[in-house]
Structures are given as structure tokens and as C-alpha cells.
Amino acid sequence: MKPNENVVASELLVRFSLCKLASIATGDTKEDLMALLGYRNETGLSTCYTRCKESLKTMTETDLTMVNRIFLEYTKEIDPSFIKNSTEKFGVQVEQVGFTYPVAALAHINKMISAITYKRVADIIDADDINKDTKMIIVNGGHYKGTWEFPFDYRLTKLTQFRHIDGKVSRIPMMTKTDSIMFAAAGDCQAIKLRFGSWRASITIVIPNNPREFPKLIDRISDQRSYVYNLVKQMKSKPLQIILPRFKIRTFVDWTGFLQGLGMYSIFNTNSTDLSRIYKKEFRNKTIALHKIKQKVFVQIDEMGVARFKPHPDTIWGPPGLSAPDIPKFVADRPFYFEITWDFENARHEMFTGVYYGPESTTVIPK
Template identity: 25%
Template sequence: TLAAMRATLELADLTEDESNTAYQSLIELLTGADPQVRFDIANSIWYRDIWTFSSDFLQRCRDYFEAVVQGLDFSDPGAADVINAWVKENTQGKIEEIVDKPINPLTAMFLINALYFKGTWTYEFDPEDTEEDEFTRLDGSKVPCRMMSQEADLLYLATDQFQAVDLPYGNGLFSMTILLPRSDVHINDLITGLTPESWESWISELDTHAVQLELPKIKLAYGLKMNDVLKALGIGVAFDGGQANFSRMLVEGAEYPGNLFIDKVKHKTFVQMDEEGTEAAAVTMVEMAFTSIGPSSLIMRVDRPFVFVIRERTSGALLFMGKIVEPVWEETS
């Protein structure tokens, strides 16, 4: 189980302490990189308090990941409320819940990661330049949108497959990279070609140009159960109640109702992009259970599906990545 997860995460060449220390350093770098950009990372572990778990495992999560660790009575209907309140607080209210009621009687633990990002564009869009426009969907139909517009000196790249532009936040350490496929290139084909190697190559080729940019305003929320995605990436064994081995999370000699495995992985994302900047939040929940009781101005008009990536430039860390196929602006209460 460990070998499969390390291979999928491309951590096979690092020891556990090295990978934990690297993550710890990355947290410190990202959360303090730019005083003009807010980026928060929060981790938590919530376990069913009738069972005991390895103190070494829990302490490592505290030490390296600054995780909140708390036991709860999962049979109490209020347990889900406690966890969801933590999620809401650590996403600034953008994601209100990740744990459903009632909690499965076999659920042993929730491991939750929350991200919150808020950055102001280095070059803000003027709201007076925002106009009603149209966005072309994948099927060719058109939907109305609010299109922002500006001309600025930006990092830009044009190939026969796509246009790319890099929009900096704050003092420039964080940025959003927009990848707009050419009109004859399907966005999924562009994504298929988006590998770590191609990404590094494209980023290295960005160069400063005067760019006339048109970009739709967006506000949307998205959720996904990630079991099938993670199995396809190579860690299916972790989801197999008969084969998963998470014994190092347990106390040797203690009694448990069955074998511990990953039952469910859920991910929720919120993204808002407007004239001022970008606000984004994400929560990932791993639910673990026992088996049973058991040159001139360049024009870039983003009026069709595109890819966006929010990144930190010095470390190369990718914070958020998404595919926008419709410029939804969802009103929230």
C-alpha cells in the first residue's frame, strides 16, 4: 500500500522523513511568500474515539503537517457539524461542509486538507471596461457572460496549439496562468498533452508582451468523488478492504472490527475571478473505514473553454488547476 501511494505521488526516491520535511518547508514557503496574497493551508484528523490509533502517526501529522487531531463520538449527530464547522472556518465560509450525516458506523477516521487563496491582481481590471459578451461552449452553443478587459505588459506564449498568459498577483510571486486552446484544438487534447515536462517547457518560454486580454468573470463551486480517479492513478490497493495495509496507523495488539482501508475521497472547490483578483478554496477529505463489524499588442480573447492554473513562481508549486467550459457566475447566499 505504501509503495503504491509513494509511486503515484512520485515520492519513491525520498525517505518518509525527507518527504515530510519537504512538505513542511513548502507549507512555510507558500503561506509566507507574499504579504499581499493570502494563502492558508490547514490539515486535520478526526477519529472515532472508541478506537485508539498510533500515537507516532498522529504526532507526525501534528509535527510535519500542523494537523489538528481530535477524537469524536461519531455516533453523535453533532460530530459532523464539528468537522464541517472546521471546514467552513478554514475556507473562509466558501465551502460549508464535506462530511455527510449520518456518519457511517464503520467510518474510523477523516483526514481533511483545506486550502484558501485570495490574491489581488497586480494589474487590476477596470470594472467600467467589463461588458456583456458571449462565451462559446464545447458544443458550439453560446452563453452570455460578463467579459473583463485590459491591456498590460504580461508574460505570454503563442503556439500552434494554444495561447497562454500569466496574470500576476500582489508582488508577483503568485500568478494565474491561462491556457486557451486554438479554435481548432479541443481542450481535452490540450489537457492530455499537459505533462510536468510540457508544463515546465511552456512556462520557460513565456515572454513579456503587451497583451490585450479579455477574460470572463467566474464564480462557481464544484465537487467530485475521487475514488475512481485515484484508482486509475495506481493506488487501487488502498481502497481494497482485503488488501489495504494501514497497520502503521493502528496500535499493535489493539482490537479493531476489521481491516482499515480508504472508503471514500471527496474534493470540493470554490473559485471566484473578477476585476479585483481571485478567491479560491478547496477541501479534500479522505474517509477511512474498517471493512466490517467488519509584438504589437497581442490579443487574447478568452471566449471559449480554457484551462487555468494558480501557481507560486519560485517553488513551482501548483495550488489550483481547473478547466472552465462555461463562465458560470453562481450567486451565493
Template identity: 25%
Template sequence: MLPGTISVISFLVLSLALAMTSARDTKLEAVWKGNTEFAKKLYHALSKEKGNIFFSPLSVHAVLSMLHQGSKGKTQQTLGDVLELPGLRESAKGYERVMKSLNSVKDVTLLIANKIYIQNRYAFKDNFASTISKNFLSEVQSLDFAKSKEAAKTINTWVEGKTNNRIKNLVKPQDLNEQTRLVLVNAIYFQGIWEYPFSPSMTKSHKFYINGKDSIDVQMMRLIQTLYYKEDENLDSKVLELPYRNNNLSMIIILPNKRNGIAELEEKLYTVDMSTITQHMHRPEVSVHLPKFKIEATIDLNKPLTDIGLGEIFSSSADLSGMIQSPQPLQVSKVIQKAFIEVNERGTEAAAATHNVMVSHSRPLETADFVADHSFVVLLQAKKENLKTILFQGRIVKPQ
């Protein structure tokens, strides 16, 4: 008989916004720092593929951190090292802080939720069940995975409800079978608006270069505003920060100076501390040209996770014996994420209100142009005091 399998399925719907509480918390910091380092590794692996990229490292980090709680021996060490986590107790406490912070933000619509589905003939081990429920705030439900069509429908219905119907039919019946023992899910849904909305009347058709010479026509938004900005000589790029209504979250855009400079930029990003990207910025009046775009993609993360050192969790040598009471060994069968992002003038398509900002008409001493008419890297960054972490990251090669 084949060993039991676990499907680790990470869902993301992003319509732009987030914020964090301000009190210092060392356990939260440990998880944030680990996530930032993990984001860099995973992005580097994903960047080997062509085309647009968008994913939530936090969503992947959360489900794998739940897996970490049920692992033992070498598997536990490997997960801890790759995820950059402290000990089991510290990381569990850290995620408790993360879950509570993310679900109590202001001026945005934000939901982060965990759920574990277990084969109905099995039971969790007490310690694992307690940790997942208390620290990861995870719901638990029994399913008969042998009835794969019904099980997939149950999981998909939960995900649709948690993501305002943005993510549909992610789990396919063929993803589940009688050997499936657990499905771990993290769902994230965001809505929010810019601190300084773009005016729709300023949006015009504009060329966007998909390589050094070929271009497509896109809807280019325009904004003139005093913003944090810098020229980064080390990255040979311009860096711009666009704040949301809750200023603890912002979109960071890293634009190579060369039209075909995206690959070179990505290699450099792998060698830098991503939490320092927004250091030494100043506030000139910036003329921003940014394309509207919408990206939806399903990513099979088995290979990228293997590439960054987590191949063991997919193998028969995995030790996940701390999770459920089972005579059979467990291994991960799939890690899947479906991500959605839409960037428009107001920040999100679902924003219920606009935010009028009074801007001084006195002209600052400095001005800068930021014309995102070729491939760029985008980050969504949360900050708390001097600590920053990357919640979302992507590469926009062809706005859609």
C-alpha cells in the same frame, strides 16, 4: 466484522492568491515536483468527465501524503510512486517546509491547515502521531463517529472556520458510521488581488462559445497591459500569465487556438512537463478578454485516484497499519474535495483594498490579443527561483 475505514476529505476554497519564500530548499523542491507530476495525472483522469473542472492537487496530495506516512509494504510503495514522493522522512520534512512557507506569505490572505479526527476508542501509534503533528502541523481530535450527525457537525464547523464560511456541510452524516476510524482533512483558503486589476467599467456582455458553434452570454472583463505571453505551437494554444500582487503566484491561462480544441489540448498537456509551460514567454502589450466566473463543485475522487493507480488504498489489501493501534485492518472509504473559485475584476470578492499601478504610456513594439471566448485550461502556479509547481488547476467550459 467489517474492517475499519478512513475518510480522506480534502477541502479547497480559492479566492485567488498565494506566494512562497525564496530560499532554496531541496526537501521542499522534492514535494513541489512530486505535486506537479501528481497534478498532471489527476487532471488527466478528471478531464474524462464533461463540464467545468476545478481542484487543488496540493490539497489532495497533502492528505494522501499523511496517509503515506502511516502505510507499509506495497501500499507505501504505491502511494510513494503515484504521489511522486521521496522516502518517508524526506517527504515529511518537505511537507513541514510547505506548511510553514504557505502560512507565512505576504500581501495575501492564506491559510492551509491539516486535521485528523480519530474514533474516540482508538489511539495513534507514536511515530505516526509525532510525524503528523510536527511535520504536517496537523491538529488531532477524538470523535464518536457512531454519532454520525454530531461528528459531521463538528468536522463541518472546523472547516467553515478555516475557510471563512465558504465551505459548508461537506461531510454528510451518512459518510460516517461505527466503522469509521479516521477522517483526514486538509483545508486551504486564499484571498488576493491582481497585480493589474481589471477595470469594472470595461466589463461588457460578450459571447462565450461552449463548443464549436453554440454560445452563451458572459460578463467579459478587459485589460490592456504588458504581460508575459507566448504562442505555443506544440500545444496549438496561446499562453498568458496574469500575476497577483505577490508575484510569486500567478494565474496561467492556456487557450486553444480552436474553439473546440480543449480535448486536443488536454491530451497534449498530459505529455508535457507542466513546469515548462511558462518558459520562453515574452512581454508584449496584451489586450486581454477574460470572462468573470465562479465555480463550486464537490468531487468524489475515488474513481480518478483508482484510475491513476491508487485503487489499493480503497481495498481490503491496503496496509495502513502504521497509523493507529487497532486489531482491525484499515482501508480508505472516501476521498472528497470541495473546491471554490471566483475570478473577478479585483481578483477576489473579499479584497479589502485596491492596488493602483502606474503604467508607462509608451507603446511597446509588440502587441497581442488574448480573447478567452471559448473553453480554456487555468493553472495557479507558485514559483520559487527556477522551481514551479501547480497549486490549482481547472478547465473552464461554461463560465457561471
């Protein structure tokens, strides 16, 4: 990816697939997967998907279109138990495809993903991703257009200055709403949490006090996995006027190299992988390695989301464009980090995480 490029990804979708593979792995491959996933026993594998199942189901009924597949080389040697009930238990569907015909397999997979996501996620794999020796790939993607619990009034949206990390300024459509908002401030940053209409779903947005300090904020979030969660636990409800850009981020992620960078090599190496339990017992002298993990995610945030309706004339503070008096402001007019999550009393599950650096193509205001 290019520096300072908008990005969004779903670690959770990849985790579902890896939990599925870990459930049948043995030897070093099992140990590597369990260490990567952060689990000490099989209980973590069995609950990886089921603890999110109802929340994910609610989200897919409203705002989310997603696909999560493990594609295997078509052969009668595959154990049917590896395919059966995979979606219900692990949130990933297992299918067989003829990789011995790479061009046809490529067309089939891309066409399938495009159809399932109503063409919002397309061309997820390319010609270099599969060949006649490919035995297994993981492909997942999703399109999310969040519907708010309490939507923004589109009549208040107006062009507002956005300050880029390099000091440039551009004008983009910014949404406005005044309400009691969950808010926290910590040193050089501040954060809010807004609820979506989907059960337990929300978005947390973290902005630096100074746009130029954003790289340091991202490093801190990356180094301290619980940093944002700790901010959320400190949040209190307070009256705020929030001003946010509406945005679209579409990102392709090849997780293969990233996972190898974390030390996950055995699963990709035919000579060292131990996923033989994918096969029937009489064929478990064979080896099978994962060739690729690829993902494409498309997230849209606007005033309403999927649900569209005409706002009531009494739902704004005075006439359109009028600021609420004496109300503190949270203005996301600079790069920010965000998480779309399901929040429970003692747990928080991240569906999407991303970074918004600003509009990718717009008019820059000269200084």
C-alpha cells in the same frame, strides 16, 4: 461530473495527506503510496509540505482560506506521535471524532469546515460517507479569491461575447488590462501568466486557437504532465491587451474512486492496508483503512480580489472602454485551462488546477 462542466481541484492538498500516511505506512501500502506520489525515498515525503510552506502561509494570510484534516475514530489506542506536529510537518491536522455516532460526526465535521472557511465551503461530506465501521477519512477544502499584483480596472469591464464549445455564444462580463504580460504560443494554443500579490503566486491561462479544439488541448495537458510547465518556460514578456472573464467555480471532488482508478487499493481495504503505526505499539495488531477522501474548492477571479480600492484616474489607456492602439490581444472568450501556482527558479508547485467552459447560467445569443 457533467461533461463540459466548470471544475477546479487541488491535488496538492490531497498529496499532503497521503504523504502523512506514507510516512508511517509499511509493506505494500508503503510501496503503493510512494509509487502514487512519485517518490523514491523518505526525503520526498518530508519536503512535500515544507517546500511549499512559506508560499502557502503567505497565501493564507491574504487570499486563501483552507482546511486539511485527517479524521480518525476516537480511541485511546492512537499513537500521540501520529497526531503531534502534523500540521507543521505535513500541512494536515489530525483529529479524532466519534464515528460510532455517524449523525453527530457528520454534523460536527461539516460545521467545523464551514466555520473555518467562513461558510464558503460547506456540507463537504454527506450521510453516505461515514458509518459505524468508519475508522478514517480525509477531508480538505479551500476558498481562494486571488488579489492581483497589478489589479484590473473595473471601469473597463463590459459585456463581451463568449464562444462555447458547442458553438453557442453568450454575453458575460469580461475584464480588460493592457500591460507587459508573460506570453507563449505553441501550435494550436496560446498562454499567458499573471502574477498575484501573494509571494510567488500566479495564474497561467491556456486557450485553444479554436474553441472546438479545446477537448484535444485538455487531453494533451492530461497526457503530458509537463506540457503547461514547458509553455511557461517558453514565455517572454510582451505588451498585450488581455481580456478575461471574471468567474467563480465551486467544485466537489470525491478522490476515493479516482485514486482507486490509479491502482491505489490497499489503503482503502482493511484486509490489505498496513497503517498499523497509527496505533500505539501494543495495539499494532489492529488494522485501519482509509474510508473516504473528499474535497471542496471554491475559486473566485475578478478585477481585484480580496483587496478592494478605488482605481486612479490615470491608470487606464484613455477614457474607460477605449482599446490600447496597436497592442496585440489575448482574448479568453472561449473555454480555457488554468493553473494557480507558486513559481520558483527550478520548480513549480500547483495549488489549484481547473477548467472554465463558460458561464453556467446566462443568456445565450441566438445565431
